[in-house]
Amino acid sequence: MKFKFICLFTLYLLGSITYAQNPRVFVLTDIENEPDDAMSFVRFLTYANHFDIEGIVATTSCWQRNKTAEWRLHEIAEAYGKVRNNLEIHEKGFPTEAYIHSIIKKGLPVFGKEGLGEGKGSEGSDWLLTSMLKNDPRPLYIQAWGGTNVLAQALWKLKKTEPESTIKQVIAKLRVYTISDQDDTGPWIRNTFPALFYIVSPGFEENGGGQYHYATWSGISGDVFHGRFMGADTTIVRNKYLDEHVRKNHGALGEKYPQVEYLMEGDSPSFLGLINNGLNAPDHPNYGGWGGRYELYIPPFKKYMYEPETRPMWTDTQDEVYSELTKSFHTSNHATIWRWRTAFQNDFFARMDWCVAKKYSEANHxxxxxxxxxxxxxxxxxxxxxxxxxxxxxxxxxxxxxxxxxxxxxxxxxxxxxxxxxxxxxxxxxxxxxxxxxxxxxxxxxxxxxxxxxxxxxxxxxxxxxx
Incomplete structure (x- = not known):
């Protein structure tokens, strides 16, 4: 991809690994299922120069089973185009609006395994498979904000059409981060490709019951959820604060940021850990960062999981964090994200300021x-x-x-x-x-x-x- 952020993304070391270029990113989103995907997409585009974005695919999920909403992605991309030149004043390397439109695709408007197998390909799954097979040594970070049947179908076709040596090489380069299991293809993927790097809080949420409030990613904003208080101050993730710093007087892109109905940006942890901030270590989920922290093990079976897990995966772990709000320590998997909340919220708010600040001196960096x-x-x-x-x-x-x-x-x-x-x-x-x-x-x-x-x-x- 030609939009390399050369000025900022110089070599930096993390452990024994050197990151010299933007990470390759591919997004699967059930946008319009609820407001949080649109919120996450707005934030994602303010960091578009931190990634080499190869695809954005509208998918289904357990709450949106028979339609996709690629139109909403295009609508937000159009708003991004109106502020993109302003963003460039403050950091270089933002892709054009035209490029974003060109990589927006759609999956089949069916749920889960109904979209898996012979004759179940879509422009989204074909586009993803093309990225998987690209001659690029960098990992491909696949973020599933909704269901994973587009990923499952791409992997199914990979397995059917490519030799074992190619399959092995491709799987070694993939890094999957799913926001829980929002359809029934997640366990199939994990069982069929046991070597696949996979971050997930396994389990589904249907008919008002399930595991979403237990999942690590809900720590981005959900500290008072189902009556469970987790310790972090939620002020800066509430609608009043978001009105001031995102929606109002922050340009066309901010206007596309919906009101919070359930929680703020449940999908954003999948890419927060890829932002080049000196803390994040994308290939080491156990190191911890803005996207949370995870350990590699086989999680025990719970009633809200589709089936027992058979292989290790990167999943929930805990940090002990001091809360200024309660003046005490709190230990939870959510804390692995909310411990960084002030930093990543302020960072986003500054980028929203960039959307309207026409001079470098008019905003913070x-x-x-x-x-x-x-x-x-x-x-x-x-x-x-x-x-x-x-x-x-x-x-x-x-x-x-x-x-x-x-x-x-x-x-x-x-x-x-x-x-x-x-x-x-x-x-x-x-x-x-x-x-x-x-x-x-x-x-x-x-x-x-x-x-x-x-x-x-x-x-x-x-x-x-x-x-």
């Missing part, structure tokens, strides 16, 4: 954070560890620093570990004693004092080895 050492270092038990970073701000705002030990990530069990003077640019500590190599994750969080305040990060992985 995120700081650039750097380290004075590698993103992964190895130290011996008992030795002094020095973590050091710096940052610049394009708007000359004042910056504040915070080093965080991400205790849930890594292999070292160190619940009692704490950093001294974490607000400094540089922190020092003695490496814990270990009998075998253990890892620790540290996040340098830098925030500016602009309006809204914006945050960027760097992650450091510390490998602690015995003396």
């Amino acid at each position: 995120p700081p650039l954070v750097t380290l004075k050492h590698a993103n992964e270092i190895t130290v011996k038990s008992g030795s002094e560890v020095v973590l050091s970073g710096d940052a610049t701000d394009p708007d000359n705002n004042t910056l504040s620093y915070n080093w965080m030990f991400y205790k849930e990530v890594g292999s070292l069990n160190a619940n009692q570990f704490s950093l001294q003077n974490p607000k400094n640019k540089e922190v020092r500590f003695l490496a814990p004693n270990v009998s075998e190599t253990k890892t620790m994750h540290f996040i340098l969080e830098v925030k500016d004092n602009g309006t809204p305040a914006l945050t960027r990060y760097q992650r450091v992985i510390v490998n602690v080895i015995p003396k």
